[in-house]
Amino acid sequence: SQQGEEDPQALSIQEGENATMNCSYKTSINNLQWYRQNSGRGLVHLILIRSNEREKHSGRLRVTLDTSKKSSSLLITASRAADTASYFCATDARPNDYKLSFGAGTTVTVRA
């Protein structure tokens, strides 16, 4: 079963704009991760946020986590054409599952 659901399913923005996507999940988690996938390629890890953290930054990425609402958001600032990809959230559910469950993803298109 898929634990996370991303919103929106697709997003189209102009280069330089910010992109925000959200992830909701169903059960308590140990951590939440975000991944990027370029078309036809494998996934690449972007950032991991633990259940006791509320916000994390990595370069142009900002992730928030609200465990009371079981939701997370990923913000990409000053987007570039190279940010065009699908973005997935993944959760590691409690008690320890030793596996990640992925959502269906948000497809982001950055227009030059």
Next chain:
Amino acid sequence: DGGITQSPKYLFRKEGQNVTLSCEQNLNHDAMYWYRQDPGQGLRLIYYSQIVNDFQKGDIAEGYSVSREKKESFPLTVTSAQKNPTAFYLCASSIGGRTITGELFFGEGSRLTVL
């Protein structure tokens, strides 16, 4: 360079045939995973292994089989019992060791098409 290698990248199968997808990692990771990706459905877990000679079914294990005889290898066999095998298959690994699941490292995927 350390990483995960999946082969073949493209594979065509006739109905009724079994096919095996290869996944090799040189990251010295204990845990390995197989996911299936269909358009618009994200990734679904087929099998995972936390340690050599041990593996567990994921959410969609029916019609698939795996083995974990070596730490670096986790091949996936798509059997004729899998009724709709056309998909993109992704192998991943993580440090594992029965701790909280950390970052997954993915291969480049294998695209299987049933003719």
